[in-house]
Amino acid sequence: MAALKYAGMDDTDSEDELPPGWEERSTKDGWVYYASHDEMKTQWEHPKTGKKKRCAGDLPYGWEQEVDEKGQIIYVDHINKRTTYFDPRQAFTVEDVVVKPKRYDGNTAALEILQGRDLSDKVVLITGGNSGVGFETARSFALHGAHVILACRNLSRASKAVSLIQQEWHRAKVEAMMCDLASLRSVREFAESFKAKKLPLHILVCNAAVCTQPWSLTEDGLESTFQICHLGHFLLVQCLQDVLRRSAPARVVVVASESHRFTDLMDSCGKVDLALLSPPKKEYWSMLAYNRAKLCNILFSYELHRRLSPHGVSSNAVHPGNMMYTSIHRSWWLMTFLFTLARPFTKSMVLLGRPTDPGRVSFGKPIGYRDKECQSLVVKELKLLQEISQPLTSASFSSRVPGEGYLPS
DSSP: OHHHHHHHHHOOOOOGGTTTTTEEEETTTEEEEEEEETEEEESSSSSOOOOOOOBSSSSSTTEEEEEEESEEHHHHHEETTTSSSGGGGGGSSTTOOOOOOOOOOOOOHHHHTTTTTTTTEEEEEETTTSSSHHHHHHHHTTTOOOOOEEESSSSHHHHHHHHHHHHHOOEEEEEEEEEOOHHHHHHHHHHHHHHHEEEEEEEEEEEEOOSOOOOHHHHTTSSSHHIIIHHHHHHHHHHHHHHHHHHHHEEEEEEOOOOGGGGGOOTTOOBOOHHHHOOOOOGGHHHHHHHHHHHHHHHHHHHHHHHGGGGGGEEEEEEEOOOOOOOOOOOOOOHHHHHHGGGSOOOTOOOEEEEETTTTTSSSEEEEOOOOGGGGHHHHHHHHHHHHHHHHHHHHSEETTTTTTEEEE
């Protein structure tokens, strides 16, 4: 058929070949019907086999359904810049296709995972979505129809990321908003600005992080790694949890790290102390601070799922992959050097993980909290972490001890 050849999918099944003068079309919802130009009639049954067919799944990546000036449905291939009346899904109808379960591994790209998924009714919020894993996540969601919001501290870089995605697909719904996790004030202002849009929120990806950076205090008087990686996200979810619940089924994805296994939060007395999470300069080690912040991510996600899953909001903590090359280590020359050496043997940005169930999408390797023999510590650490995090995001900070950070007033 000419339409099949135009779409690059020649029909080789002689039984399904249409008689002269017949044309195969499809409705907006994917049902196949047949039009006879000689007899000027249409019918649902194939004129030779008498069978009915329906297109399987969503349109392939890069295709979009539109309506021409005559009101007829047309299909636009944005990748190859062509238009056809033939539904590309008709090469894979329900009657003919055998659906095989897909297997994902470390070489699977995000776009492969989302293949065939229509996310046009989803709103996705990603922190730190202007570069690295966050950008690739945002790009993948946007190219599959989702309304994506990049919550970033640098609006200039975020706007460039938006432009790159829209250059790839001009109809991508993606925008940038200011949100600096190193400022609890900024997080609250962002949450209010987002709520003012009156949008739902189906997927919140807590991705932004810093690693191996020199000791510094945020404007709230807390060590920056702890606040950016954990506390800022803690407050963000706290501010938006009502929107998540109204948008159910919804999901929070916390990008953590396997490095959470190399530390704990309790001191020698079995307590979680703010001085341990937000240490003074003389006791600060950048990698240890990162590991502790990632452990906070795991515990936070664990508790968030326990509290919100009865309301239709799930929470997953994920590991993006061992030695994935990003710029997160840019503050430490030694780590940058090591990553540069290892780069040819590591994953690239597009190698993100797998979805955990049909219709919902998360990226990365799902993380369980440590080993089973350690799970007895979970409840205690969760409670202590909650006791520290909750006041920090609601109290004002005024009593400063130079070099020691701020303490709640």
